[in-house]
Amino acid sequence: MTAAVVTATPTSPPPQRPQDIPGWFFHADREVFGHLLRAQTDAGTAGDLLELGSYLGRSAVLLGDLLAPGETLTVCDLFDSEAHDPENAAEMAMSYRETLTRRSFEANYLAFHPRLPQIVQAPTSVLADGRIPAGSCRFVHIDASHLYEHVAGDIEVARAALAEDGLVALDDYRQPHTPGVAAAVWRAVVTSGLRPVLLTPEKFYGTWGDPAAAQRQLLTRDWRAEGYHLDEETIAGARVYRLAAPAEPPTAPAPQPPTPPRRSTPRRLALDLLPPIATRTARRVLAAARRRNS
Ligand SMILES: C[S@@+](CC[C@H](N)C(=O)[O-])C[C@H]1O[C@@H](n2cnc3c(N)ncnc32)[C@H](O)[C@@H]1O
Structure with a gap:
């Protein structure tokens, strides 16, 4: 999370567009989610979607758009519940407390979809109890607590939930103020077989399956022709792409x-x-x- 592009007030009008919802989900990742998840559906890959950390729904609304018939989106967030440990409570107080309620999430989600997703209002650690069937998901978005112990647990939840070539997106894997996320992500790469697919400025995309399959799907779009920066790197001999968007289109043109x-x-x-x-x-x-x- 770097900066919220839109801030909520108690009297905020209903959002007209998903990007009007306050949050930290930016242009490049909106496009990557859309492209990779539609490519999965086009290739006949079915599976549920899971989001850990939804805040007011900015990314969840897009995940709801990307559900194919018969698939389920589950979101897990504390919303206005108390965190169970002091460090997580401090994180919540500093970043989310003033604006976040489950009711606001639901109102935002229902502005774009006829039905709510499955909502688990609890610490993400509860998902380790197996309530998400093993191997049932094709995509997991991890964007809840940014503390090492929590992210490490969330990565294990994603690993169990994902089907063979399922994808995980991890937020804030390289921000200066979230070293715990970086530590948990790269530890999973080095010790538990998480294989990088794509890096954007905000998110790490990976799989415990075959990264080449997702990378082939990524490259079916000519990102460079659309003004994106796309580079190929290797990490310890494994290919990974880096993608960055042109500047975020302004939400409303400022009068000059x-x-x-x-x-x-x-x-x-x-x-x-x-x-x-x-x-x-x-x-x-x-x-x-x-x-x-x-
Ligand atoms: C960065 S925000 C999510 C942003 C959202 N994905 C978006 O697109 O705007 C992080 C969210 O994680 C939630 N959170 C923090 N710690 C959590 C925990 N231990 N369990 C569940 N949710 C948590 C917060 O309530 C907050 O809504």
């Missing part, structure tokens, strides 16, 4: 003040450096000269 006519640089410098009385005299002389010349 009329641009004053530009003066030539030496003349502007001279006017800026002269004392105010001399500047006024100089401006009068210049204006008279301009009138004479026009």
